[in-house]
Every structure is written in C-alpha cells, then in structure tokens.
Amino acid sequence: MSTSSITEKLKILEEIIRVPRYGVVGVTQNKLVYVSTVEGVFDLWTLDLETSKTVKVTSGGIHDVADVKSSSPLVIYTKDVSGGKELHQVFKVDVREGKELKVGDFKRFSPHGISR
Numbered sequence: 001m002s003t004s005s006i007t008e009k010l011k012i013l014e015e016i017i018r019v020p021r022y023g024v025v026g027v028t029q030n031k032l033v034y035v036s037t038v039e040g041v042f043d044l045w046t047l048d049l050e051t052s053k054t055v056k057v058t059s060g061g062i063h064d065v066a067d068v069k070s071s072s073p074l075v076i077y078t079k080d081v082s083g084g085k086e087l088h089q090v091f092k093v094d095v096r097e098g099k100e101l102k103v104g105d106f107k108r109f110s111p112h113g114i115s116r
Helices: 004-016
Strands: 022-028 033-036 043-048 052-057 074-080 090-094 097-103
Touching: none
Parallel strands: none
Antiparallel strands: 022 033, 033 043, 043 052, 074 090, 090 097
C-alpha cells in the first residue's frame, strides 16, 4: 500500500470522526436538552423551544446524564474530574441560567467499578 493511499484513507477517517453527534436528553422549562460533540467533546446544550436559541450549559465534556424531569430545571450528570483517569463527580446545571454546580462533596468514583 502506498503512502498516498494511506494518507487519503486517514483523511477520510478524520472527516468521519469530526462529524458531530447529537442525542436528545429531554424537555424541561420549555427547553430541549441535548448532548452534542459539535465542539469536540460531549457537552449538554439547550434549545429554547420558543426562540430556537441554543446555549451550551456545560463545558469540558460530560460522561453521562440522568433522565430529565419536566418539572425540574435541573439536569444531573457526571464528568471526569481527573484528567482522563475516569474518576467522576456528580454535577447539576440549571437550564434556565446555565449555572453548573458540583453536587456535594462525594468521593470521586470510577464508572467502571475500579477505585483509584
């Protein structure tokens, strides 16, 4: 296989990987809550259902998100707080304000069940 052939295949693969992924989490406070990799990592976003305005409400990437409750403006999620060592903390964000807060001072945990 020639170098140019490998280079061409790698360019195609890079283009595929860069395509943003989206997933709907739920609706609350007249906002559609969704996850997207549009900026490179999974973050939570909202789409105002009246104005169509989108707002990124987390930063730095999230790992998992709980089901959204239509009666609550809070969205609960986890994120890696150890720089890639898979140690997670629980956070919440108020979709009305976009204010991200750590939930308590829980001991960090690994979602894979391995303590570090």
